[in-house]
Amino acid sequence: MTRRRRIYEGKAKVLFEGPEPGTLVQYFKDDATAFNNQKRGTITGKGVLNNRISEYLMTKLNEAGVPTHFVRRLNMREQLVREVEIIPLEVVIRNVAAGSLSKRFGMPEGTALPRSIVEFYYKSDELADPMVSEEHITAFGWASPQDLDDIMALALRINDFLSGLFLGVGLKLVDFKLEFGRLYENDEMRIVLADEISPDSCRLWDVKTNEKLDKDRFRRDLGGVEEAYQEVARRLGILPESGPRDMKGPETMQ
Numbered sequence: 001m002t003r004r005r006r007i008y009e010g011k012a013k014v015l016f017e018g019p020e021p022g023t024l025v026q027y028f029k030d031d032a033t034a035f036n037n038q039k040r041g042t043i044t045g046k047g048v049l050n051n052r053i054s055e056y057l058m059t060k061l062n063e064a065g066v067p068t069h070f071v072r073r074l075n076m077r078e079q080l081v082r083e084v085e086i087i088p089l090e091v092v093i094r095n096v097a098a099g100s101l102s103k104r105f106g107m108p109e110g111t112a113l114p115r116s117i118v119e120f121y122y123k124s125d126e127l128a129d130p131m132v133s134e135e136h137i138t139a140f141g142w143a144s145p146q147d148l149d150d151i152m153a154l155a156l157r158i159n160d161f162l163s164g165l166f167l168g169v170g171l172k173l174v175d176f177k178l179e180f181g182r183l184y185e186n187d188e189m190r191i192v193l194a195d196e197i198s199p200d201s202c203r204l205w206d207v208k209t210n211e212k213l214d215k216d217r218f219r220r221d222l223g224g225v226e227e228a229y230q231e232v233a234r235r236l237g238i239l240p241e242s243g244p245r246d247m248k249g250p251e252t253m254q
């Protein structure tokens, strides 16, 4: 087997050169980090589950007309994606108070927000991802006002779509983080959804019990981390029960 050229290694994923120009292979690791790398660990099977969960969500979003970098899943841990120029922002969409918002404003976790809130953070490990405003983003040239308009519109559409999808399987989409990239095609540029969507980047709570089914179980040492990721996949109908071909559709909850 020929070794593919490694383009970039992040905390939870590795990007390799893809089979054709303009493509990359995104490999999902089991490594987990939190609090800007201060807490590190391994969540067994996380890479396999996040590859599947992100494939499922990106495919559904594509079908709903949201442009994404996703092409297809290649195997248990890898997916083929379009090569994009990543915009150095973490775009966080919040529906319910939790995490850093609760801390910043002294708002108890679980408080419903009057409307969905979009926040921007500058992607920088050295600076611990500082929160930034649209003024910083446009003044420092990380994105143009037009890019930001596109990003805001896409983020809100994605939030509406995913909130409904998760509610259908008994999960509350509390908040989540997205990354966007510029895709260049025939002299044209468009903003597309990139990176991944998984329990690493979303807060997902059981609708009835508010049980946390996401990375907060790792961040806060709540136990049952692997089981939580599996439960999300199971509810989405993408956790094979007796082998990889045993795939059910989503389970609708009353």
Ligand code: UDP
Pocket: 090, 092, 098, 099, 100, 101, 129, 175, 176, 177, 200, 201, 202, 203, 215
């Ligand atoms: N998030 C993420 N990567 C980050 C920071 C946050 O995926 O580097 C996600 C996180 O999982 C949550 C949302 O963004 O769903 C909001 O995170 P928050 O700002 O509350 O920060 P945290 O409490 O996770 O430090």
